[in-house]
Amino acid sequence: MIGNRITYRTADGVRVPGTWRHAFIRNGDYFLTDLFIYADGLIDCWGLVTLEEFAEKLRCGWVATELPDGARVSAHELAAWRFSEPRTWLTPELLLAEVRDTIDQLNGRPDSTDRCLAAVDAFLADRTEENRTAARAAYLAIPETQRHYALGDMDRKDWPLQVLVTGPGEQLDGAPAGEPVTQEEYDDAIAYFEERAKWIAERPARVPADGPATPFAPAIHLYQSHFRKVPDDPGTTALRNDFPAPVPADGITYPSVAHAYWALSTTDPDARAAIRDANTVYAARDIAAGAPRRDGWEQARTAVMTALLRAKYTRHPALARILLDTHDATLVYDDSDSGFWGDNGGRGRNWTGRLLELVRSGLRAEQAGITLPEGGAAER
Known part of the structure; x- marks a missing residue:
């Protein structure tokens, strides 16, 4: 039974949902630990194993369901003791059956x-x-x-x-x-x-009122690129913030979303002009790093990025088509410089990917004829 014990691991930039339960590992002595079970059928019992390999771990006693009286046991950095008249409720067959049910539950299949x-x-x-x-x-x-x-x-x-x-x-x-x-x-x-x-x-039917909770399209990884020239068929690399696609901000047109973002991060007019003229995004970032930061930037930057992304895809219909063609896929964005904007192997927050999905939803709303409120200050 999963209950509220929800976790995940990252595989190829995609989150694989999972849960955990307590278990004993026998590696010489016995160790009280957590057994992690994931939707793709992998189980972490001091190393990821398949369901078949997990069954063997049960058969050989590595994952222990029999606890001998007097055996030494410990919980890492918590306590150590010996078993005294232990009583167990599980057998290897029962635990394997429960794990199979858990994998079915994680996948929304009948258990x-x-x-x-x-x-x-x-x-x-x-x-x-x-x-x-x-x-x-x-x-x-x-x-x-x-x-x-x-x-x-x-x-x-x-x-x-x-x-x-x-x-x-x-x-x-x-x-x-x-x-x-x-x-x-x-x-x-x-x-x-x-x-x-x-x-x-x-009983009232409990069905989602407005659609599924999870995407139906496979996740798309937006890897970092280095653009020396604009490709004829950029594919999803066009969704990168450093892709050459001019956007206006404060009455100035910048060569990319990234240029505009760094320019808006400072109030220094000379720095902003230099950022506009920078040959690469990396040069623009370095100029911004040496200029005074705008007050409240950390709290405002997500709204600024949202507005810049909307401007990019509103003003470049061909790029909007590329974004719409990702359907409802999770967009995993790499950014080696920022764990805030990038996913970075599951260690980052992936805000750029999340905002791209938000802008994509706005484009869908326009296609559906839904009138959205005007953006306001964040778009200036």
Whole structure:
């Protein structure tokens, strides 16, 4: 179960969502640590492994589910102790099944509980013994540690589910010998599921009101480039801020967004003129670095960049087309000089990429005929 324990790792500039749970690693002694599980099926148990490799780590005891009495154990920089009459709830098979479910959940796929409830629905719609057998098999496929959560009912747990898939006159798994399911218990379980189905049908549908929460297009990495001349077919390199595309700011036209950004960072008129005439973005940046910074620049710079990007794509329709052709892809922007503007291997904040996505959304709004409020001071 994922709950609120959400994390991620970065692979090729793309965030891979994940979660974590506690586990013991046996490397000579035992170590209490976190087991990280990611949506792409990789598991970090002191090193990234595939699901198949993780199963082997369980089989050999590297990820430990058996804890011997008297064994030494430690939690890094926290404590060390020995096991005394340890009790465990997991086996290698159970932990592997729970991890498989977690990967399904991270990907929005049906997990073992979902598959069981679907089989139960099929049985209730057509109450044949064949369908009951399928529902029972699906129930037993849920990791034993998770079965009591299947119905989301903390009062009755999974009791109605057990009774339904077992059937009247049959023996419940784990029940005392000679105590089969009674007809009264079975009728009660049927009534429970009928009431549950009615409640689910009446519950308001929870669907996104305005579209999906995640992009459908693959992420696009906007690598750093060095433009010696404007290419005939720039592709997504045209989305770089140093791409030659004149933009106006404060009544002056600058050769690129980056030139205009650095010019607006200072109030020194001589420095701004020199930045405008700089042959490269790097020269423009160096001039700006030696000039006095505008008061409040750190707090204003994101709004300034937003306005400059809007100006670029408003005034250059061909470049706007390139941006729109990225659809809803995550835009990952490299900037070796700034962890604020660039993603930089997952270590930066990627503000340029995020603002490009915002401007792209504004262009879509214009195409859709949606009138947006005027920008105001940030565009000057």
